Structure formats: C-alpha cells, structure tokens
Amino acid sequence: MFAADAAAVPVRGGTLSLFAQPEPPSLVNALTPHVASQYVGGKIFQGLLGFDPQLRAVPVLARSWRASADALTYTFELQPGVRWHDGQPFGAQDVVVTLKEIAPQALPRTKVTFDKYVASIDASGPLQVTIRLKKPYAGLINLLGSGLLPILPAHLYQGKDPRSNPANQHPVGTGPFVFREWKRGAYIRVARNPDYWKKGLPYLDGIVFNVVPDAAARSIAFERGQIHALRAGDVDYADIARLAKLPGVEITTQGWELFTGMAFLELNQREPPFDNVLVRQAVLHALDRQFIVDRIFFGYGKVANGPFVSSSPFYDPNVPRFAYDPERARALIRQSGVDVGKFPLVLINGEKGGAWERVAEYTQQALGQAGFRLRVQTTDAAGWYARVANWDFDLSYNFLFQNADPDFGVAPLYRIDGISKGSPFGNVEGYRNPQADALWDAAALDTDPAARRARYAQLQTTLANDAAIANIFEMVNPTVYRRNVHNLLRTATSVNDSLEDTWIG
Structure with missing residues (x-):
C-alpha cells in the first residue's frame, strides 16, 4: 500500500470485492456528494485535480494550471486524448458545463462559493479552461481537487435537469472503470476501461461493491476472505480490532488526509x-x-x-x-x-x-x-x-x-x-x-x-x-485490508479515489 508497494511488480487482472455500505443513493457523485456515492462514483468519474498524501495538488483531468499575478485568473490545460466511456471526446466544454451549469444546481454549498467568488468560467480553447474570480480565493485549488467536483459529459447533461437526467441511471465518466450493472440490494459492478487515457491502467479487471445490509454478515464475509478491504463503517466498530488481527490483514488510518x-x-x-x-x-x-x-x-x-x-x-x-x-x-x-x-x-x-x-x-x-x-x-x-x-x-x-x-x-x-x-x-x-x-x-x-x-x-x-x-x-477513519491488495490508498482522498493502480497479488 505504501513504500513497499513501489518495489513490487504489479499483477494484472482480478476483481476487487468491496462493500457498498450503505447502498448509495446515486452513483453520480457530482450530483449526490454522499460518501457512499463518492466511494463508487470515484472509480467512474474524475475531477480536474487530486491531492497526494502530503496535500499537494496533482494533475488529473487538468494536466497543468497557472494563476495570474493578481490571483484573479486561473488557466487550466486539459489532458489530451481523453474519451468518455461512450467514446465521445472529453474537452473544455465538459468542464464549463459541469462547473457553470450543473454544480450550482446540484450542490448548494458549491453554489454559495461560486456566487461569491467566481466571475466567469470559459472554454478559452478546446483543451483550455479559464476561471476568472471576482476577488482572490485561496481555496479554489482545494475545492477543485477535493473530489466534490467530478466532471460530467456535456453531451449528456447540457441544458437538462441534472437530477432527473436518464444518464444518471447508466453513468458515463472518464475514469479507469466503466459502469456495468447495479442490482439494487445486491451489488454494483464496474469493469476495466479498455480505452482509459492512462495507458496500461487500470490493473484490475473490475470491482464489485456488495450490498449486505447486516453488519454481522459483513464481518463474516471479510473473515471468510470474500471481501478484500473494509472502510470505516463497513463493519461494526466493535469488530475492527478483531478483524485487523486476522492472518494476512493490515489496518491503517492513513489515506484520509484531506478528509477530516x-x-x-x-x-x-x-x-x-x-x-x-x-x-x-x-x-x-x-x-x-x-x-x-x-x-x-x-x-x-x-x-x-x-x-x-x-x-x-x-x-x-x-x-x-x-x-x-x-x-x-x-x-x-x-x-x-x-x-x-x-x-x-x-x-x-x-x-x-x-x-x-x-x-x-x-x-x-x-x-x-x-x-x-x-x-x-x-x-x-x-x-x-x-x-x-x-x-x-x-x-x-x-x-x-x-x-x-x-x-x-x-x-x-x-x-x-x-x-x-x-x-x-x-x-x-x-x-x-x-x-x-x-x-x-x-x-x-x-x-x-x-x-x-x-x-x-x-x-x-x-x-x-x-x-x-x-x-x-x-x-478517525480506519481501513482494514488484505496484504495482497496493493496501492489501495495512494492519495489523500482515501478509497474514494479511482483505484486505477490498485492490484491484487
């Protein structure tokens, strides 16, 4: 998971088994910032930026960014060659529609911040977005990298009510995993994106998020080796110490640096x-x-x-x-x-x-x-x-x-x-x-x-x-996981992140 993983040779294939606890209200985490939605949606959708464990902003869909000397203009250069899961190209218009049209409708606290600070959001090129501020706002980069503003496809959402959009039932993102199936009350399945813009990733064939309402049954499933990792809340807190002592199991509170x-x-x-x-x-x-x-x-x-x-x-x-x-x-x-x-x-x-x-x-x-x-x-x-x-x-x-x-x-x-x-x-x-x-x-x-x-x-x-x-x-958020799961917590946004380089071996 940490430094030791860097020396290991990643193994391709395999399906990671996790819990969806609770079952999310939606998989489109841009519209429903519930932690359960972020957990699953973080594998399908991506934002402009992310954060490493030292809380330094790192590129995701934005490959670089710069601020003007007066801190009133931010210019973001977007990654080339990115495609949505339906094959359409990703570009600046997707970012503009998400930040300017969708987020203010769906997220009240984002709307409050944008109304106060943001003067304009424009596509200044096919792969360039310019955000102009009314006054300096030191929190802009933190906001864009927080995992709360994943980008949605403009060709499916522009001009439509985001909450009632039929596209919400079959999410289309740019992330390393493609939505496959949601059997309510049973499981959510995502599969490897064969056209992912980061060549060679992801390593996993897919992820299954199992819906198991009973906490005792979730603990038993982990004990039996049916589940690879547990987040805080996946099992009863009374069981965490015991499960962490099982052979081949580790526990950490790292990886949640951005999420206090x-x-x-x-x-x-x-x-x-x-x-x-x-x-x-x-x-x-x-x-x-x-x-x-x-x-x-x-x-x-x-x-x-x-x-x-x-x-x-x-x-x-x-x-x-x-x-x-x-x-x-x-x-x-x-x-x-x-x-x-x-x-x-x-x-x-x-x-x-x-x-x-x-x-x-x-x-x-x-x-x-x-x-x-x-x-x-x-x-x-x-x-x-x-x-x-x-x-x-x-x-x-x-x-x-x-x-x-x-x-x-x-x-x-x-x-x-x-x-x-x-x-x-x-x-x-x-x-x-x-x-x-x-x-x-x-x-x-x-x-x-x-x-x-x-x-x-x-x-x-x-x-x-x-x-x-x-x-x-x-x-305080413990994560309990099996030692054969590598690179599980690589960023400051915990297991809510993409898991693009997670592997089993």
Missing part, C-alpha cells in the same frame, strides 16, 4: 423546540459525547469542541465547551420556558444496524432523560438523503469532511445563503445569524493569517454559543 470528518447532530430550528437557543444548548449538555466515541465508535474519534476540527489551522482551543451535564441540560430547559415534552420529535437515521443506529438509539435515551419525547425512524441512505435535503426532519445525524478552506468546507453549514433545498450538506437546520455571516465574509477576505485566525476564533465562539449545530466528534 466532523460528525454532528442537526436540529431543525424552523419550529419549536429547537428554535430556542437554550434548548439547543441543553441537547449538547444531555449527550455524553465521550461515551459515543469510546463505547459506540470504539475510540475512532475525538470529542468535538466547536464547529472546526482541531486539526484545522484556524481551530480555537478556547471555544466555549458544553460538557456532559444532564442536570445542566434540564436547568437550561426550565430556563427556556419551553415544554419540550409536548413536541413529538423524530430523529431520522440513514443506516440500519451498526454504529449510527446505536448513536440514534442512545440519543433517544439521553434526550428522553432530559424531557424530550423522541423516536428514531430508520431509513435507507436514499430516504435519509431526501428527507434531510428537503428539511423533513426534527433531528438527524450527519457528517461532513471539512476538506479545503473553512470558507467552503464549513461555512455553508451555517451561512444564511446555505439554506437551500436539494442537498443534506448545506444549512438544512435553518440557522440564521447575519452577524455570523458578516464574520464569514470578513475572514474569507483576510490576507493576514493572524487576522484571519482571530476572525475565525470570534466566529467559532458565536457558533458555539448559538449551538447552531450540535457538533459531536471528529472522525
């Missing part, structure tokens, strides 16, 4: 009782977040303090903290004057079995002790996505990778202009604070790092005191 996830509980603030800030603060005091990390995720995490992960260069260690204190939770509810028990609340859970369902059940118990009347409703990933994206929830657990600059990776969860139906990864809770928005705006424009840190520190205090989102824990 924050797990949080969203509280719909449009109606009582969560329109009251004291009630929201009470929720944080009612939840034993260390228990969640230690007993449900078996140590693969770190209790969150505020909206930024602690690895962020802008994290403020002095952010207000809401320690586990059930009596304080009940006191805040009394102080609020809200009879929280009269509201029948539903927590939407998008995964049956495993850690997330147990977190939901624990939350039901803990908030019940504080006086809330709460039940858990479990659905599949597609159902969860639709409910949360359309604000049809009272509470919901979610997590988001805080990749890239905070202005893109965090801000859309809290900004007023992030309130938009269609995606569960924006301001779905309905938090509104114009003063906080002003701080986001000012911090994004600060060119002095110290001034920017100070602005973000003020912002973190504001968001924490407002309990805008109940941030629960920072995620």
Whole structure:
C-alpha cells in the first residue's frame, strides 16, 4: 500500500470485492456528494485535480494550471486524448458545463462559493479552461481537487435537469472503470476501461461493491476472505480490532488526509423546540459525547469542541465547551420556558444496524432523560438523503469532511445563503445569524493569517454559543485490508479515489 508497494511488480487482472455500505443513493457523485456515492462514483468519474498524501495538488483531468499575478485568473490545460466511456471526446466544454451549469444546481454549498467568488468560467480553447474570480480565493485549488467536483459529459447533461437526467441511471465518466450493472440490494459492478487515457491502467479487471445490509454478515464475509478491504463503517466498530488481527490483514488510518470528518447532530430550528437557543444548548449538555466515541465508535474519534476540527489551522482551543451535564441540560430547559415534552420529535437515521443506529438509539435515551419525547425512524441512505435535503426532519445525524478552506468546507453549514433545498450538506437546520455571516465574509477576505485566525476564533465562539449545530466528534477513519491488495490508498482522498493502480497479488 505504501513504500513497499513501489518495489513490487504489479499483477494484472482480478476483481476487487468491496462493500457498498450503505447502498448509495446515486452513483453520480457530482450530483449526490454522499460518501457512499463518492466511494463508487470515484472509480467512474474524475475531477480536474487530486491531492497526494502530503496535500499537494496533482494533475488529473487538468494536466497543468497557472494563476495570474493578481490571483484573479486561473488557466487550466486539459489532458489530451481523453474519451468518455461512450467514446465521445472529453474537452473544455465538459468542464464549463459541469462547473457553470450543473454544480450550482446540484450542490448548494458549491453554489454559495461560486456566487461569491467566481466571475466567469470559459472554454478559452478546446483543451483550455479559464476561471476568472471576482476577488482572490485561496481555496479554489482545494475545492477543485477535493473530489466534490467530478466532471460530467456535456453531451449528456447540457441544458437538462441534472437530477432527473436518464444518464444518471447508466453513468458515463472518464475514469479507469466503466459502469456495468447495479442490482439494487445486491451489488454494483464496474469493469476495466479498455480505452482509459492512462495507458496500461487500470490493473484490475473490475470491482464489485456488495450490498449486505447486516453488519454481522459483513464481518463474516471479510473473515471468510470474500471481501478484500473494509472502510470505516463497513463493519461494526466493535469488530475492527478483531478483524485487523486476522492472518494476512493490515489496518491503517492513513489515506484520509484531506478528509477530516466532523460528525454532528442537526436540529431543525424552523419550529419549536429547537428554535430556542437554550434548548439547543441543553441537547449538547444531555449527550455524553465521550461515551459515543469510546463505547459506540470504539475510540475512532475525538470529542468535538466547536464547529472546526482541531486539526484545522484556524481551530480555537478556547471555544466555549458544553460538557456532559444532564442536570445542566434540564436547568437550561426550565430556563427556556419551553415544554419540550409536548413536541413529538423524530430523529431520522440513514443506516440500519451498526454504529449510527446505536448513536440514534442512545440519543433517544439521553434526550428522553432530559424531557424530550423522541423516536428514531430508520431509513435507507436514499430516504435519509431526501428527507434531510428537503428539511423533513426534527433531528438527524450527519457528517461532513471539512476538506479545503473553512470558507467552503464549513461555512455553508451555517451561512444564511446555505439554506437551500436539494442537498443534506448545506444549512438544512435553518440557522440564521447575519452577524455570523458578516464574520464569514470578513475572514474569507483576510490576507493576514493572524487576522484571519482571530476572525475565525470570534466566529467559532458565536457558533458555539448559538449551538447552531450540535457538533459531536471528529472522525478517525480506519481501513482494514488484505496484504495482497496493493496501492489501495495512494492519495489523500482515501478509497474514494479511482483505484486505477490498485492490484491484487
């Protein structure tokens, strides 16, 4: 997987067996940035850039790029000789349509960023794209390399509603693997792209993503050698240490350098009782977040303090903290004057079995002790996505990778202009604070790092005191894999990457 793999001679052929857990709501990850969609879609679709483990931008569909002296114009030279899986040539128009037309419709937080910073996106040549900015935006390269903006074929998507496009049912990308079959509830199959633009790749004949709803059955399948690798969440966290000790098996937390996830509980603030800030603060005091990390995720995490992960260069260690204190939770509810028990609340859970369902059940118990009347409703990933994206929830657990600059990776969860139906990864809770928005705006424009840190520190205090989102824990992502699987984690975007040079031998 790492340095030792470089000396080994790759073996061609073989089919990699993985899990699709949960079964993705869509395979077109440009439209559905759910982690399950990114996992499968990352083999079919590609973006302009990627990141190596040292978080340096590397070429993908863009072979080179340059910025003007004033940092307002970026020019991208595209790879020649690339073809879509249906044989059509890839070119600048595909990039323009994806970034200018499709992404703003499908991805609310991308739309917020583009509206704020991007003046124009043009095809300045058949294989050249020019992006002009309204003002300097240091996060542009991070955004384009984050895995969140794979390019879609203009000849299939231009001028059409991207969400209802029939092309979504048979994805056509430029990646190393071609979509072959999706038997719902059973498996997703992709096959080697014989015309891949990187000659000699991929090594694998194909990949099968197996849909196995039961966590215990997934663990047994790995034990029996039927599965080559496990991501975080593929099996019960209680089983990870045991499975990692099997003969011929390794475990690592490397390969997720770009993806520092924050797990949080969203509280719909449009109606009582969560329109009251004291009630929201009470929720944080009612939840034993260390228990969640230690007993449900078996140590693969770190209790969150505020909206930024602690690895962020802008994290403020002095952010207000809401320690586990059930009596304080009940006191805040009394102080609020809200009879929280009269509201029948539903927590939407998008995964049956495993850690997330147990977190939901624990939350039901803990908030019940504080006086809330709460039940858990479990659905599949597609159902969860639709409910949360359309604000049809009272509470919901979610997590988001805080990749890239905070202005893109965090801000859309809290900004007023992030309130938009269609995606569960924006301001779905309905938090509104114009003063906080002003701080986001000012911090994004600060060119002095110290001034920017100070602005973000003020912002973190504001968001924490407002309990805008109940941030629960920072995620740590283990990958368990068999030693005969090589080059599994070669970039900073984990197993969500293309696996173009992964091989079995």
